[in-house]
Amino acid sequence: MDPRVSQFMAMIKSRNPGENEFHQAVQEVAESLIPFIEENPRYKQAKILERMAEPERTIIFRVPWLDDKGDVQINRGFRIEMNSAIGPYKGGLRLHPTVNLGILKFLAFEQVLKNSLTTLPMGGGKGGSDFDPKGKSDNEVMRFCQSFMTELFRHIGPDTDVPAGDIGVGGREIGYLFGQYKRLKNEFTGVLTGKGIEWGGSLIRPEATGYGVTYFAQEMLETRGEGIKGKTVSISGSGNVAQYAAEKVTEYGGKVITMSDSNGFIYDPKGINSEKLNCIMDLKNIKRGRIKEYAEKYGCEYFEGKRPWIVKCDIALPNATQNEISEEEAKLLVKNGCICVSEGANMPSTPEAVEVFLNARILFGPGKASNAGGVATSGLEMTQNSMRLPWSREEVDERLHIIMKNIHKICVKYGTKENGFINYVDGANIGGFVKVANAMIAQGVV
Ligand code: NDP
Ligand code: 2IT
Numbered sequence: 001m002d003p004r005v006s007q008f009m010a011m012i013k014s015r016n017p018g019e020n021e022f023h024q025a026v027q028e029v030a031e032s033l034i035p036f037i038e039e040n041p042r043y044k045q046a047k048i049l050e051r052m053a054e055p056e057r058t059i060i061f062r063v064p065w066l067d068d069k070g071d072v073q074i075n076r077g078f079r080i081e082m083n084s085a086i087g088p089y090k091g092g093l094r095l096h097p098t099v100n101l102g103i104l105k106f107l108a109f110e111q112v113l114k115n116s117l118t119t120l121p122m123g124g125g126k127g128g129s130d131f132d133p134k135g136k137s138d139n140e141v142m143r144f145c146q147s148f149m150t151e152l153f154r155h156i157g158p159d160t161d162v163p164a165g166d167i168g169v170g171g172r173e174i175g176y177l178f179g180q181y182k183r184l185k186n187e188f189t190g191v192l193t194g195k196g197i198e199w200g201g202s203l204i205r206p207e208a209t210g211y212g213v214t215y216f217a218q219e220m221l222e223t224r225g226e227g228i229k230g231k232t233v234s235i236s237g238s239g240n241v242a243q244y245a246a247e248k249v250t251e252y253g254g255k256v257i258t259m260s261d262s263n264g265f266i267y268d269p270k271g272i273n274s275e276k277l278n279c280i281m282d283l284k285n286i287k288r289g290r291i292k293e294y295a296e297k298y299g300c301e302y303f304e305g306k307r308p309w310i311v312k313c314d315i316a317l318p319n320a321t322q323n324e325i326s327e328e329e330a331k332l333l334v335k336n337g338c339i340c341v342s343e344g345a346n347m348p349s350t351p352e353a354v355e356v357f358l359n360a361r362i363l364f365g366p367g368k369a370s371n372a373g374g375v376a377t378s379g380l381e382m383t384q385n386s387m388r389l390p391w392s393r394e395e396v397d398e399r400l401h402i403i404m405k406n407i408h409k410i411c412v413k414y415g416t417k418e419n420g421f422i423n424y425v426d427g428a429n430i431g432g433f434v435k436v437a438n439a440m441i442a443q444g445v446v
Helices: 003-015 020-039 041-045 048-052 101-117 138-155 171-185 205-222 240-251 274-286 292-298 327-335 351-359 373-387 393-415 424-442
Strands: 057-066 072-083 089-095 124-129 161-164 232-236 255-261 264-267 301-304 315-318 340-342 363-365
Touching: 003 020, 003 048, 020 041, 020 048, 020 101, 020 351, 020 424, 041 048, 041 424, 048 424, 057 101, 057 138, 072 089, 072 101, 072 138, 072 161, 089 101, 089 171, 089 373, 101 124, 101 373, 101 424, 124 138, 124 161, 138 171, 161 373, 205 240, 205 315, 205 340, 205 363, 205 373, 205 393, 232 240, 240 255, 240 274, 240 315, 255 274, 264 292, 274 292, 292 301, 327 351, 351 363, 363 424, 373 393, 393 424
Parallel strands: 089 124, 089 161, 232 255, 232 315, 315 340, 340 363
Antiparallel strands: 057 072, 072 124, 255 264, 264 301
8 A cells, every 4th residue: 555545544543443434435535635635735735635534523412212112212313514615514314223423424525525526516414323214113213303303403504514315314204304304493495405396305306316327337338339228237225226227227228137125136137127116116115125025026036145246247336335345246247247337325345346346447436426416416406495496307307417427527537547547436536626625725724
């Protein structure tokens, strides 16, 4: 490792002990940025990277609520307000039993660079709780969300910090959170994104991350004269991002052959067409069931406890969670002929897997670039809320598509190497950094 990176990482690790995912995210960025910063001493003098790795504010709070039996439950709530140099803090809320400070700091750190790449005026933040929505009734989820917002509301606002969804937070949860915020503040504002269409939401926001990840894959493929049409595509996850990635891939003429949840994956070599996808949407969004039921219904294979990367595909879209592609799985993907990985999840590839993809010179789109369509469309929701004027489906989708093309261009600008290879990791890290860094310098030591 570059000794400047190891020195920087030693400082990060000693200041943030035990926060492994945060270390991982910072290190990946530091490896791209430290050589760039050496060439641009004003960033070094102003200690921009050191400042970016320290949240502006971290809020941790108790979330007590009553379950359906009347028993008291206690969860921990978080909001990391990472960086507001280019706009209000912006980023999702995650509800999952694994949530801890280190995971949310990694997500908030990534979010700052991602939001900058969208070209919209949004700073970065992330929050959530170790609450597990699985197996909870709607009423329990509502009581949890109301309690969570009863503390969070004093820290957020449409010009301060604008949360949205992430794992375990979709339309239902945003509804309960919004209702409680409005009640506490007596204000109807665009304080959250991912709202329902009847009460300030944007068309295409539910679809945006999955569509964006597909648009980004298509852009990458076009640099090599290729496209999604006719390709086999492995998708992990079966939640918000996975569902709409599957929809767009199918629309582009690709064949989706896998989807998964935390228990295992289904392999449908005939392809998950739109009718079958509707069934998955119903299974996951309404019945809140397991992906295994798809295999039973359509008579295809189900692999319990396995991830989809063991089957042959042309394109892989990891859309579930962090560190879901190991080094071994990355090697298998490459060996089986995979030419493109576009990350819908945040940091789904381990550092070793990323190295495998880059060494094999395949097209690798890191999450902060390829999954930025979700937050970008949240930015468009904020714009519509400010204007008090909703846009049509076509208008929002077109803007999303243009933003994804622009992010691709930024990656090409900052990531193209002398031999012509586009390193999208460097491109996204440097491209996202410059705007935030310049804003921080202009605003002084704050
Ligand atoms: P959802 O909660 O809608 O779906 C998550 C999916 O991933 C589910 O299929 C879930 O399975 C699976 N999953 C979650 N945790 C794990 C785990 N530890 N191991 C295996 N599978 C897991 O979330 P989203 O689709 O919104 O988010 C997916 C990813 O995309 C996350 O990394 C998120 O940060 C990222 N992302 C989301 C955006 C958005 O707008 N929603 C925007 C940009 C990125 P199960 O049901 O069994 O838990
Ligand atoms: O990781 C992400 O970019 C998100 N979960 C979406 C955040 C947002 O504010 O829409």
